Amino acid sequence: MQNVKIxxxxxxxxxxxxxxxxxxxxxxxxxxxxxxxKSEQVKAQTxxxxxxxxxxxxxxxxxxxxxxPGQRRFDFMWEILSEGMLGFVVMVDSTRAETFRETRRIxxxxxxxxxxxxxxxxxxxxxxxxxxxxxxxxxxxxxxxVKLLPCIANDKETVKKILxxxxxxxxxxxx
Amino acid sequence: xxxxxxxxxxxIIQILNLINLAKKSGGLLIQISGKGSIIHFQxxxxxxxxxxDEDNNLVAILYRKKxxxxxxxxxxxxxxxxxxxxxxxxMLVNSGYLSQVLILQCLKDYYLSVVxxxxxxxxxTFEFISTLEPPPDRIPVRMGLENVIIEGTRQLxxxxxxxxxxxxxxxxxxxxxxxGVDIQKLQLSVQEWKVVKFITPKNSFxxxxxxxxxxxxxxxxxxxxxxxxxxxxxxxxxxxxxxxxSTAIPNTSKQEQRSIINRLINRLKTA
Numbered sequence: 001m002q003n004v005k006i007x008x009x010x011x012x013x014x015x016x017x018x019x020x021x022x023x024x025x026x027x028x029x030x031x032x033x034x035x036x037x038k039s040e041q042v043k044a045q046t047x048x049x050x051x052x053x054x055x056x057x058x059x060x061x062x063x064x065x066x067x068x069p070g071q072r073r074f075d076f077m078w079e080i081l082s083e084g085m086l087g088f089v090v091m092v093d094s095t096r097a098e099t100f101r102e103t104r105r106i107x108x109x110x111x112x113x114x115x116x117x118x119x120x121x122x123x124x125x126x127x128x129x130x131x132x133x134x135x136x137x138x139x140x141x142x143x144x145x146v147k148l149l150p151c152i153a154n155d156k157e158t159v160k161k162i163l164x165x166x167x168x169x170x171x172x173x174x175x
Numbered sequence: 176x177x178x179x180x181x182x183x184x185x186x187i188i189q190i191l192n193l194i195n196l197a198k199k200s201g202g203l204l205i206q207i208s209g210k211g212s213i214i215h216f217q218x219x220x221x222x223x224x225x226x227x228d229e230d231n232n233l234v235a236i237l238y239r240k241k242x243x244x245x246x247x248x249x250x251x252x253x254x255x256x257x258x259x260x261x262x263x264x265x266m267l268v269n270s271g272y273l274s275q276v277l278i279l280q281c282l283k284d285y286y287l288s289v290v291x292x293x294x295x296x297x298x299x300t301f302e303f304i305s306t307l308e309p310p311p312d313r314i315p316v317r318m319g320l321e322n323v324i325i326e327g328t329r330q331l332x333x334x335x336x337x338x339x340x341x342x343x344x345x346x347x348x349x350x351x352x353x354x355g356v357d358i359q360k361l362q363l364s365v366q367e368w369k370v371v372k373f374i375t376p377k378n379s380f381x382x383x384x385x386x387x388x389x390x391x392x393x394x395x396x397x398x399x400x401x402x403x404x405x406x407x408x409x410x411x412x413x414x415x416x417x418x419x420x421s422t423a424i425p426n427t428s429k430q431e432q433r434s435i436i437n438r439l440i441n442r443l444k445t446a
Contacts, residue, residue, distance in 0.1 A: 002424065002435065004423060004424055004435065004439070005423065023446065055442065055443070055446065057438050058438065061439070063439055063442075084422060084423055085423060086420070086424070086436075101339055101340070102339070104339075104340065105339045105340070105342055108342050108346065108409065109342040111346070111409075111411065112343030112345055112346055112411075115411055115415060115418040115419075116418055141402060141408070156446070160443050160444070160446055164443050167436055167439050167440045167443070168440070170436055171433065171436050171437070171440075174420060174429065174432065174433060174436070
């Protein structure tokens with residue numbers, strides 16, 4: 001059985017866990033605990049180690065999707081989780097500009113870890129106060145060669161599209 | 176109880192603050208990448224400092240500050256033999272060549288520069304030894320630490336922000352195409368121009384910093400300036416390992432790897 005891995009990363013509350021939930025065939029194995037910090041109580045729980053989802057491709061191939069924890073104190077997990085990955089998805093909450101700097105930090109950290117392709121998913125694009133994709137590209141300092149796609153993490157179709165585009169990027173690199 | 180630990184857990188600023196408030200006397204040993212420095216304190220005041228194996232006698236300090244020429248420094252070393260800094264200082268003052276105020280100022284500047292080199296360091300170890308006295312042949316000065324602590328706190332904050340923007344100095348940069356920016360017309364400082372000269376994917380930021388004798392904070396500051404101006408974009412260094420799908424899909428041929436990726440795509444399309 002061949003296993004391959006894609007990592008989903010991004011700042012706190014970007015939608016990583018929901019992204020994996022939307023596509024995984026198994027209930028996402030997650031490691032959530034109650035948030036203790038008042039400043040981070042935009043949600044009730046947060047991932048403290050990783051999320052883990054699975055898609056069985058066929059009898060011989062399984063895709064695992066690992067979600068990194070978003071809180072800074074767990075960033076030591078990133079390098080561990082990124083080992084052997086095919087590529088990664090960086091999720092950004094399009095409605096919270098205060099997270100853009102953290103998104104850039106995560107993106108540049110992962111780029112330094114591994115030469116694998118990546119895609120940036122601009123999540124929460126269904127919300128009124130979401131930044132436009134073009135504006136996000138400038139705010140995140142992404143050059144034109146980086147794929148930046150709209151995403152709604154609880155919409156399976158947009159999640160599929162993002163993963164497929166990442167896989168196309170991997171194919172292009174192999175040419 | 177030993178006052179020792181890692182700079183990652185207890186930055187220099189906090190150590191200086193502790194020494195200042197507790198009015199400690201002794202020597203602070205700092206070890207980073209195999210290089211050790213010693214900073215001496217008396218009742219919470221900075222009195223002397225030695226950076227790694229850098230020559231910190233009075234002749235060397237005056238020469239670095241350009242108060243004496245190379246020829247003069249060589250002559251002093253040759254003629255004066257093994258006299259102490261105090262004796263040399265007296266000689267220079269009595270001969271009317273340099274004033275006491277100037278000599279002390281040069282020493283203070285040097286000792287402070289040693290401390291400044293560590294203000295934003297987060298790697299390495301420290302140990303404070305209360306019995307470690309300054310070398311008897313050096314001229315001690317007495318400087319309050321308040322200003323250096325304030326300066327260090329500002330730098331530490333700036334350093335954290337810069338590390339967020341540029342987490343790794345192993346990355347490189349290239350000039351952005353079609354920015355409409357005429358680099359020749361940019362108003363950059365001398366230091367910034369020196370960095371611009373080295374911008375190419377072949378040179379990591381670490382290498383550029385080394386070539387220009389810049390520390391981590393300085394190189395990050397310049398790179399961020401250029402990034403924000405849209406002049407450059409960050410890329411992986413040309414020397415960095417290239418993408419190799421075999422690390423993700425081991426023991427497979429290139430054809431098998433392509434087949435796997437295509438199977439993934441087809442499966443996801445029907446999911």
